[in-house]
Amino acid sequence: MKRLSDSVVARLQADMQVPDLTGTRYAVVRYLARGGMGSVWLAEDTILKRRVALKVLDLVAPAADLPARLLQEARILASLEHPGIVPVHDAGTLADGRAFYCMKYVEGQTLAQYIAERNLTDRLRLLERIAEPLDFAHARGIIHRDLKPENIMIGAFGEVLVMDWGLAKAGAPGLRSGENGSARGSILGTAGYMSPEQARGDAEVDHRTDIFSLGAILWFLLKGAPPTDQPAVTATVPRPLAAVCRKAMAADPSMRYQSAGALAADVAHYLNGAPVRAYRESLLERAARIYARHRTAVVLVAVYLLMRLLFILFAHR
């Protein structure tokens, strides 16, 4: 047989990963991205004539339990009907034996791309929209466990979506804890955004591991980079917000905000000029904050007082 050229070998290697969609309603359009468990492909739903995203396991999965984990991810997503969580349409096994699920194709930007051209206020307002689907999932006993900027997408119409629930842990009725296949004590997550208890491989992490990651994301929104250690006060990060990050990322989960909503509320307080729970401000800082929040009223009162003073002075001459 004729020798295979380098270009043919490269093409054959690339083609090995293309999902075999024979017998399905989908047709591959192009490769989109790699995920933790496999790859994501843009496909055409040939019946509904719409574009969808297919998450497909590698042809040979690195671990035998991955098909079950992918299916569990699909089931978790299907159980979370929320505008901030990408909806799942279908799941199954392809002709080549690979497990897959089909979800809405989100056209948009990653968090890093989005914040590059946004001011601080716009960036901080995103946090509340990231916290909403998290609170929703936590209320249903589901923990994400891999929150990071790469897993936050901002859609074409500004919708914020929390993506990649591949490491999610379910504890709600109907979704038994540990069904996601993660072994007890195994370390899963992303350094920089992972809570200490998750990094230690503690088996019993709860929703507060996501609060830690959300605090790290807040730091990312402020600085454009993950915190390397405990968030410190810097010239570019206001003290109250650094304190919010520190509280969210406390080593002891009981010292953190106890819900994603509480963390988002403290950030909203900052945006509205109200005191944040995580920070005890000095008298001077309080005065400066009140001045900033009620600038017009303060100026009017000051002008009034000055006028009174001048009137009194002139009246006594």
Added chain:
Amino acid sequence: MSLTPQGGNFPLTRHSVVLAAQSNDPAVRSRAIDAIAAAYWKPVYKYVRMKWNISTDDAADFTQEFFTRLLEKEFLDSYDSAKGRLRTFLRTCADHLFMKQMRDANRLKRGAGCAHLALDFEEAERELAAVTAAESPEDSFDKEWMRSLFALGLERLRAGCESEGKLIHFALFERYDLNDADPKPSYAQLASEFGLAATDVTNYLAFARREFRRCVLDQLRDMTATDEEFRREAQALLGVETR
């Protein structure tokens, strides 16, 4: 949607040649070494040519000697799949053998090995001429390993298509997927060329690609000793290796 489990129409061979190469039965061992040599002789030949910069004749002798020693169980008895991949092990063995020969005789002895394999060294030499200077011997070894696996997978595909009376599927695959021409022929052109309907071209190619993937993975499975090694090597083959 298809819920067909992984697997195709061709019979599966699930004997690991690595385990067979460690057998005490000389006939079993010989067949296994032939299979290993088919996948690894070019990687070994090109590797020693590039790494040690030895002559074509010395490299050819070395390659024959290397596989002769494999047959004599000199190397493979010490192979433990739990400690590493066969691919890395064989490359390390080639290094050790070369260093040993240099120590023993300060030079490679022409004809020292028992030349029992029919290997086309001239072809390998022509291929070496096309290797860029930037490519390391180790990268070349891995690249040749992948090329050999695909070539052996193709052989399996061709044999399977032949036995199932589906040579037209193979011919289409060869004409389209193994074709370096740019631009490639369209499906309509292929349909006209092979006297098929365009939908048949799509279906036949889909079949051939599916079977090719399976043949390559079967080949890889045969060349690995354990399921874990197979999974790791498959990740490397698919270009999705996590280092």
